[in-house]
Amino acid sequence: MVIDNIIAAVDVLANAHAILLMAVGVAAGLIAGAIPGFTIAMAVVLTLPFTYGMPAHLGLATMVSVLVGGLSGGLMAGILTGIPGTPSSVATTFDGFPMARKGEPGLALGIGVWSSFSGGIISAILLMTLAPQLAQIGLEFNPWDYFMLVLFALTITASLAGKNMVKGLIAGALGLLLRTVGEDEAAGMARFDFGSDALLGGFDFIAVLIGLFAFSQLLNDVRDPEMAKKSLTEQGTVRVKLEHRRAIAEILKRWPIVIRSSLIGVFTGILPGAGGSIANILAYDQAKKASKHPEKFGTGIADGIIAPESSNNAVEGGALIILMALGIPGDVTAAIMLGALLIHDVIPSPSFITDEPVLAYSIFISFFVATFMMLGLQSFMLRIFVKVTRIPMYVLASIILGFCGIGVFALQNVTFDLWTLLWFGILGFIMRHFGFPLAPMILGVVLGNIAELNLARALAITPDLSPFVTRPWSLFFMIIAVFSALFPLFQGHRDKKKSWTLFYLPAACFAVSAPIFMMGGTIRPVLATIVAGYGAYQLWRRRQNGWTFEAAE
Amino acid sequence: MERLNRDTVIAIVLLLFCGILFWTSFDIRQPDYGVLRPSTWPRVVIGILSFLSLIYLIKSLRGNPEIATAGKSDREPGIRGWIDYWRNPLWCFGLFFAYLALLPVLGMLIDGIAFVYVLMGVLGGWDGKKPLVHAYIAVLTIGSMWSLFTFGLGVLLPSGMFMDPF
Numbered sequence: 126m127v128i129d130n131i132i133a134a135v136d137v138l139a140n141a142h143a144i145l146l147m148a149v150g151v152a153a154g155l156i157a158g159a160i161p162g163f164t165i166a167m168a169v170v171l172t173l174p175f176t177y178g179m180p181a182h183l184g185l186a187t188m189v190s191v192l193v194g195g196l197s198g199g200l201m202a203g204i205l206t207g208i209p210g211t212p213s214s215v216a217t218t219f220d221g222f223p224m225a226r227k228g229e230p231g232l233a234l235g236i237g238v239w240s241s242f243s244g245g246i247i248s249a250i251l252l253m254t255l256a257p258q259l260a261q262i263g264l265e266f267n268p269w270d271y272f273m274l275v276l277f278a279l280t281i282t283a284s285l286a287g288k289n290m291v292k293g294l295i296a297g298a299l300g301l302l303l304r305t306v307g308e309d310e311a312a313g314m315a316r317f318d319f320g321s322d323a324l325l326g327g328f329d330f331i332a333v334l335i336g337l338f339a340f341s342q343l344l345n346d347v348r349d350p351e352m353a354k355k356s357l358t359e360q361g362t363v364r365v366k367l368e369h370r371r372a373i374a375e376i377l378k379r380w381p382i383v384i385r386s387s388l389i390g391v392f393t394g395i396l397p398g399a400g401g402s403i404a405n406i407l408a409y410d411q412a413k414k415a416s417k418h419p420e421k422f423g424t425g426i427a428d429g430i431i432a433p434e435s436s437n438n439a440v441e442g443g444a445l446i447i448l449m450a451l452g453i454p455g456d457v458t459a460a461i462m463l464g465a466l467l468i469h470d471v472i473p474s475p476s477f478i479t480d481e482p483v484l485a486y487s488i489f490i491s492f493f494v495a496t497f498m499m500l501g502l503q504s505f506m507l508r509i510f511v512k513v514t515r516i517p518m519y520v521l522a523s524i525i526l527g528f529c530g531i532g533v534f535a536l537q538n539v540t541f542d543l544w545t546l547l548w549f550g551i552l553g554f555i556m557r558h559f560g561f562p563l564a565p566m567i568l569g570v571v572l573g574n575i576a577e578l579n580l581a582r583a584l585a586i587t588p589d590l591s592p593f594v595t596r597p598w599s600l601f602f603m604i605i606a607v608f609s610a611l612f613p614l615f616q617g618h619r620d621k622k623k624s625w626t627l628f629y630l631p632a633a634c635f636a637v638s639a640p641i642f643m644m645g646g647t648i649r650p651v652l653a654t655i656v657a658g659y660g661a662y663q664l665w666r667r668r669q670n671g672w673t674f675e676a677a678e
Numbered sequence: 679m680e681r682l683n684r685d686t687v688i689a690i691v692l693l694l695f696c697g698i699l700f701w702t703s704f705d706i707r708q709p710d711y712g713v714l715r716p717s718t719w720p721r722v723v724i725g726i727l728s729f730l731s732l733i734y735l736i737k738s739l740r741g742n743p744e745i746a747t748a749g750k751s752d753r754e755p756g757i758r759g760w761i762d763y764w765r766n767p768l769w770c771f772g773l774f775f776a777y778l779a780l781l782p783v784l785g786m787l788i789d790g791i792a793f794v795y796v797l798m799g800v801l802g803g804w805d806g807k808k809p810l811v812h813a814y815i816a817v818l819t820i821g822s823m824w825s826l827f828t829f830g831l832g833v834l835l836p837s838g839m840f841m842d843p844f
Contacts (some may be wrong), residue, residue, distance in 0.1 A: 178831050295692065298727040302699070305720040312709045314716040317702060343765040353766060353801055399829050519766075519801035521806050524819045526770065527794040530777065531786060531823050535833040551771060559688060577719040584713035623723075 134486035153196020174532030235372025263475020269304025272344035300569020336549025394443020408436035426546025634660025785838025
């Protein structure tokens with residue numbers, strides 16, 4: 126069955142059209158990722174209008190290619206100019222830039238490229254093997270469970286909010302509210318349309334995303350008139366040739382770092398709210414801690430490039446595992462991918478892989494193929510990157526704003542979408558300026574109607590609310606939603622050594638073990654016992670240490 | 679103090695916004711079928727948003743540094759300083775607005791080229807060979823994108839009054 130699906134997916138992608146689109150996607154992603162200020166999410170959002178008229182598998186393959194390219198593009202700017210192209214490549218600059226300045230930019234880039242490739246391949250293999258297994262569990266879900274799952278996904282907003290949780294949560298709630306404008310999907314009644322026919326159809330999802338993310342980001346990039354006229358080339362040297370052989374030899378000598386960092390990346394991607402920006406720092410830190418020469422980190426050593434680059438490319442594999450298997454986005458880019466599925470009339474849900482096996486496997490295959498393409502195109506795109514870095518930011522911003530206009534109109538041939546783009550561009554710019562993070566808002570926009578629709582379905586089956594707490598999966602997601610929402614608070618209070626934080630982990634283990642036990646069967650009660658046992662062990666350790674914080678370390 | 683006042687104002691605006699939407703939610707028609715009424719979910723979200731806005735207001739009044747907006751900018755005081763500081767984004771908004779207003783007249787191709795050309799001029803300046811280079815870039819980039827969508831993807835983009843006969 127799996128082999129059949131893989132063959133069918135390869136069949137739909139093995140043609141010149143698909144290969145060309147993927148190559149263009151990877152190339153565009155590499156350039157977008159390489160330009161500081163142009164985020165991967167922005168690149169993926171801007172790709173959406175082009176994919177609208179394509180068949181779903183082609184559109185998604187193109188977007189996955191942009192994503193893979195973007196993840197690898199950040200290292201070019203980071204290593205050559207010292208400015209990370211994306212937040213995912215911040216740690217790459219710690220050793221990549223010093224190595225380039227020591228006269229070995231070709232080796233630094235080679236190590237970065239091959240580490241990205243290794244991380245991507247490891248995560249692609251895990252994606253293809255883990256996602257279908259996890260999706261089997263998803264088939265057990267009913268509307269109650271799915272509503273709670275979405276509710277849990279919404280608690281990610283607390284993590285995405287960063288330092289400013291209240292503003293992040295407000296942004297998330299605004300996103301949810303935005304999605305209620307227009308006809309409701311369950312009953313077809315008009316909501317907040319204020320008598321306008323245009324508002325009755327609701328705001329176009331893509332126009333909102335491009336406005337909030339791309340439009341506002343471009344305005345931010347050109348805010349300073351002097352910086353807007355500058356190009357990247359003024360900040361570093363960029364004439365270089367990749368040294369593949371030496372880079373491969375360096376990576377092979379350090380394969381445990383590649384494996385460990387890739388696994389850190391995949392795991393971070395699976396965790397809701399965490400992403401490449403966390404994974405690269407985490408992997409760098411772990412490599413440094415495990416090294417026999419931690420003092421050499423930051424001076425331009427290979428280990429310091431391998432760790433972050435392996436991990437940041439592995440992150441999206443992890444995020445896609447959760448997206449494909451359970452239908453919930455692990456980060457902003459995955460949320461945009463989820464939106465892409467929606468515009469292609471594919472409703473993401475736990476049964477997605479079962480219902481749309483060819484489409485699901487075509488996403489797996491395209492992730493895999495795009496990683497190889499990235500490797501092949503990196504040398505060529507480096508030359509293009511050199512040319513792009515000579516273009517002043519204001520020229521790039523003007524052109525992209527022009528493209529946004531054409532792209533957004535082309536979505537539905539409706540001028541109202543262009544006005545949506547403008548108003549949400551202004552809103553996004555103001556929100557950025559006032560310190561409101563935009564990522565939670567995107568999540569709210571994406572998940573808002575999915576939550577409402579499943580709530581409506583659940584209540585249509587029975588108005589009784591008890592299944593939300595009596596169904597094991599629903600209770601499970603409710604409990605982890607509560608602990609997930611409390612996690613940022615826990616982190617803050619743990620640093621201040623507040624006593625309640627000692628009980629957070631044991632309490633989470635005990636609470637989660639109850640619904641797992643309720644699921645029945647053989648394996649799950651055993652798993653529940655192990656989880657509860659771990660909670661008890663943690664509690665015992667804290668007691669042995671006299672309820673001090675040493676036990677919690 | 680200025681920053682805290684700004685947060686307080688935003689919180690009050692958010693609360694007013696919630697109030698208006700809550701009031702408007704009573705205009706939502708209720709069907710005879712279905713258990714979840716169309717107004718229930720929006721009201722729940724408005725309730726959550728109101729609660730969060732209230733916390734934001736209280737924190738801003740208490741001067742909580744966690745919610746304070748980004749640090750002070752290096753702009754000059756007064757309206758003139760404000761306009762100078764936000765000159766580029768204001769130009770972008772204004773020109774995009776003009777681009778949309780003129781779209782039915784000029785059509786996507788001419789309007790798009792004009793928008794990109796003027797925007798590059800106001801952001802990058804008009805000195806030396808820039809007007810010529812900007813014109814070349816605008817025609818080449820928007821022209822290619824327009825061609826891609828029109829001929830490659832078969833999308834009917836607005837033709838405007840000038841290109842309508844063609």
